Amino acid sequence: MIEAKNLTKTYGTQTVLNLESLEIPKGQAFGLVGNNGAGKTTLFSLLLDLIQPTTGHIVNNGVEVRSSEAWKPFTSAFIDESFLIGYLTPEEYFYFIGELRGQSRADVDALLENFSEFFHGEILGQKKYLRDLSKGNQKKVGIVAALIGSPEVVILDEPFANLDPTTQIRLKQVIKDLAAKREVTVLVSSHDLIHVTEVCERIVVLSKGEVVRDIQTTPETLRELETFFEGQIA
Amino acid sequence: MFKHFIRLQWKAFVRSASFKTEIWFKILMALGALYFILVFLSLGVGSYFIIEKAGLGDPLRVVNRFLIYYLAFDLYLRYMLQKMPVMNIRPLLYLPLPKTQVVRYALGKTLLSFFNISHAFFFIPFSVVLLVKGYPVLSVVGWHLACLALILTNNFLNILLNNVDRVFYPLVLVLALFGIAQYYGWFDVTVYTAPVFDLFYDVPWTAVLPWGVLAGTIAWAYTYFKRHMYLDAGLSAKQEVGKTEDYTWLNRFGNLGTFLKNDIKLIKRNKRSRTTVLVSFLFLFYGLFFFTGSVEVYETPVMQVFAGIFVSGGFLFTFGQYVPSWDSAYYPLMMSQNIRYREYLNSKWWLIVIATGVSALLAVFYLYFGWKAYLAILVGTVYNLGVNSYLVLWGGAYIKTPIDLGSNKKAFGDRQAFNGKTLLLTIPKLLLPLLVFWLGQLLWNDTAGYLMVVVVGLAGFAFKERAFRMIEKIYKKEKYKTLLAYKQQGA
Numbered sequence: 047m048i049e050a051k052n053l054t055k056t057y058g059t060q061t062v063l064n065l066e067s068l069e070i071p072k073g074q075a076f077g078l079v080g081n082n083g084a085g086k087t088t089l090f091s092l093l094l095d096l097i098q099p100t101t102g103h104i105v106n107n108g109v110e111v112r113s114s115e116a117w118k119p120f121t122s123a124f125i126d127e128s129f130l131i132g133y134l135t136p137e138e139y140f141y142f143i144g145e146l147r148g149q150s151r152a153d154v155d156a157l158l159e160n161f162s163e164f165f166h167g168e169i170l171g172q173k174k175y176l177r178d179l180s181k182g183n184q185k186k187v188g189i190v191a192a193l194i195g196s197p198e199v200v201i202l203d204e205p206f207a208n209l210d211p212t213t214q215i216r217l218k219q220v221i222k223d224l225a226a227k228r229e230v231t232v233l234v235s236s237h238d239l240i241h242v243t244e245v246c247e248r249i250v251v252l253s254k255g256e257v258v259r260d261i262q263t264t265p266e267t268l269r270e271l272e273t274f275f276e277g278q279i280a
Numbered sequence: 281m282f283k284h285f286i287r288l289q290w291k292a293f294v295r296s297a298s299f300k301t302e303i304w305f306k307i308l309m310a311l312g313a314l315y316f317i318l319v320f321l322s323l324g325v326g327s328y329f330i331i332e333k334a335g336l337g338d339p340l341r342v343v344n345r346f347l348i349y350y351l352a353f354d355l356y357l358r359y360m361l362q363k364m365p366v367m368n369i370r371p372l373l374y375l376p377l378p379k380t381q382v383v384r385y386a387l388g389k390t391l392l393s394f395f396n397i398s399h400a401f402f403f404i405p406f407s408v409v410l411l412v413k414g415y416p417v418l419s420v421v422g423w424h425l426a427c428l429a430l431i432l433t434n435n436f437l438n439i440l441l442n443n444v445d446r447v448f449y450p451l452v453l454v455l456a457l458f459g460i461a462q463y464y465g466w467f468d469v470t471v472y473t474a475p476v477f478d479l480f481y482d483v484p485w486t487a488v489l490p491w492g493v494l495a496g497t498i499a500w501a502y503t504y505f506k507r508h509m510y511l512d513a514g515l516s517a518k519q520e521v522g523k524t525e526d527y528t529w530l531n532r533f534g535n536l537g538t539f540l541k542n543d544i545k546l547i548k549r550n551k552r553s554r555t556t557v558l559v560s561f562l563f564l565f566y567g568l569f570f571f572t573g574s575v576e577v578y579e580t581p582v583m584q585v586f587a588g589i590f591v592s593g594g595f596l597f598t599f600g601q602y603v604p605s606w607d608s609a610y611y612p613l614m615m616s617q618n619i620r621y622r623e624y625l626n627s628k629w630w631l632i633v634i635a636t637g638v639s640a641l642l643a644v645f646y647l648y649f650g651w652k653a654y655l656a657i658l659v660g661t662v663y664n665l666g667v668n669s670y671l672v673l674w675g676g677a678y679i680k681t682p683i684d685l686g687s688n689k690k691a692f693g694d695r696q697a698f699n700g701k702t703l704l705l706t707i708p709k710l711l712l713p714l715l716v717f718w719l720g721q722l723l724w725n726d727t728a729g730y731l732m733v734v735v736v737g738l739a740g741f742a743f744k745e746r747a748f749r750m751i752e753k754i755y756k757k758e759k760y761k762t763l764l765a766y767k768q769q770g771a
Contacts, residue, residue, distance in 0.1 A: 094616040
């Protein structure tokens, strides 16, 4: 589904990302971990053509991301609050995204129905604009909006951060369902090793822009990751 | 401690995105700034002689008469445009600094504003001319200091008034009524205010009084802020009640309708965009200078075409030229969503077209000044639609100033208002049609001139596809730079 070849990103003399080759097959729940500055957000931004690679390219489902926009219809993402439109109510925002993705109001409503528990009654019908919601609630809106229109690739940067424990548990279920039932490729980054190992079939560890581990998740994975990051304390 | 504050301020200034522009634009901007300084200086020096020549009497007394309006207008401008200092002191709250110091810094910072310094360009040269002309030194100094205190009082009054619309608008209304009353000779408020300003000159020691007022205002502002320095009090952002709106009538336009809906909400729900639309509405009345014959140089047909472009193009110029910037807060979303550039640009184009059309309709009252006046406006409308609508979208690609939708104060209170690129791109928008008209008028007559402008405008419609392709290319090329610049919110 997603292929990165000789992908590098350099700012001045500093190389922030250097991937010789990375392939993510369709339907995989893919986890990305690494310390700050490891290149996680850089990789996601490259995938979304928000920054330009210094060398190499990314192909998303046969579409070369930097030269064509044809990846947009089947790819969705929530990176940070710059993906939210502050002056809309959550409903309006969902419908807006829905319309862009060719979903009728009823389609969007049906989808939102599934998330009423996830929203915990704090999102819909609150008479508030997105800019006035708390950070955690904003994140919930962004994540759910990224699921509108049955995208084939869903990119979530740090989805667990800022969420309350209950919502974290629910979000894990959401991601698992996505990858299991619907042939959706999910890319998740996180600082929380427990969460990623629980949701992702495969985990890639980035350090200083390079892949240092590429693991198929097994019951031992968490231990392995912990050992790796403990080793970073030098 | 103060050293730290100054360093912070300096960094905020030099590290903002708009400052890092290409060198030749910097030079151009410097030249522009120099030009404005010279204009103001010559106004300061020249006003004495202008008033003297007009035979209105002693220039100082004349200035004193109108000083009340000057101060009122200053306060009005400040209220609309000056940026408030309080929002960016949040990070300082929990640091081991005494609150009093933080407040003093925030208030002191406002003194360096363009709104205070710009007055020096009038008052200093004017006072110097007075001295050269042999006015008593002590009196002039007293008067000058009194004016300085009054301007600074305005600065702090504005801080206190900020966002208290229910005090501010009645105040403006009262002063506007005084102005109208004076114009028609019903009631002259200056008869009562001028002696006050004269007093500062006649009895120089009375200049102490405005300084006393200034000290009082500062103390008031100081205690007010100290008391309200809490996140849920003075530093809290106001919340509006959200209302979900549908605009289902726009659905029939497909994706275009989706964007238009969003743009309508954008305009309705954000302070900055509301102000912009209000300003663009005022453009409608700009033509009054041209068509009422109140200013002689404006009566030539060439200037009437100029007026036509301004009257119908208010929205185009004020809103249109910042086109991608309105979406700066969520530009990454727009760039990764299922949106083609063409559709995005097209929707903005339609918004401009609709607003320009509405402006042309609203301008129908110019018929009162003869059909020729309205004709000039219609000609301007066609040119705006056919040519300028592309030019603003094109120019927008280069304006990488993120817009803080929630705040009015950046519209002018920043050096960003003198964005050299904006100014530069305004020139072809305004001068080209004048040139075309002038050519037609030179070769044949007025009618031919109008016709030629219309033809150029209509030709623009024919080239819509081409123009869009070109603009799209530029937007794509600038995309990454734009994304990066928008990341620096509120710099």
